[in-house]
Amino acid sequence: MTASSKLQITPTAIHDVLVVEPKVFGDERGWFAESFNAQDFSATTSLNVEFVQDNHSFSRQWTLRGLHYQLEQAQEKLVRVVAGSVFDVAVDIRKSSPTYGKWVGVELSAQNHKQLWIPAGLAHGFLVLSETAEFLYKTTDYYHPQSEACLAWNDPTVAIEWPLPKGATPNMNAKDSAGLSWDNAPKF
Known part of the structure; x- marks a missing residue:
């Protein structure tokens, strides 16, 4: 684990998927955190990124x-x-990666302030645990619907352990419900 005065980085089981924790400054009024600082991010992770799009769901x-x-x-x-x-959740779909076919899952919340860095070549998704959730993400390239693919959320080869209540089925749209099996999903 590496740390600076404003940022803590924790590696996951997929070596370049990182949990990013900004320092939170709080007092009786509430709290403040820099959600992203390019200099701190680059100095702490050795990644020099340029974001071009922010999304909010x-x-x-x-x-x-x-x-x-x-x-x-x-x-x-x-x-x-x-x-x-x-x-x-992030699933490694890079054929040359030592963690090809593996997944990692991290709880992200408004309370824990954790963020997840997901490099290119990974499939990404999330399950809402609270009554509602607002999810923000910064991307290094623009949305390109012509090349978008979707890996099945419940593929038995990947075997993600989603924290769903016993017997529950997630709420999904038609596109996500029709995700491709591991064997049929295109890879990097």
Whole structure:
């Protein structure tokens, strides 16, 4: 684990997927945190990124979004939750990676201020744990719907352990419900 005065970085089981924790300054009035500072991020992670798009979604409990990725204009993402909580997942679909086919999941919430850095070449999705959640993410490339793919959320080869109540089915749109199996999903 590395730290600076404003930022703590914790690696995950997929070596270049990182949990990013900004320092939170609080007192009786509330709190303040820099959600992103390019200099601190670069100095702490050795990653020099330029974000071109910010996205904001609102979802109800047990909504599952993903597992999305783009084959062209692959996006690197810095994701966080500003209201509620989610179980955020990244799946390594880079054939040359030592963690190819593995997944990591991290709870992100407005309370814990954790963010997740997701490099290009990973499928990404999240499950809303709270009554509602607002999810923000910064991307290094623009949305490119022509090359978007979706990995099935419940593929048995990947075997993600989603924290759903026993017997529950997540709320999903048609596109996400029709996600491709591991064997049929295009990879990097």
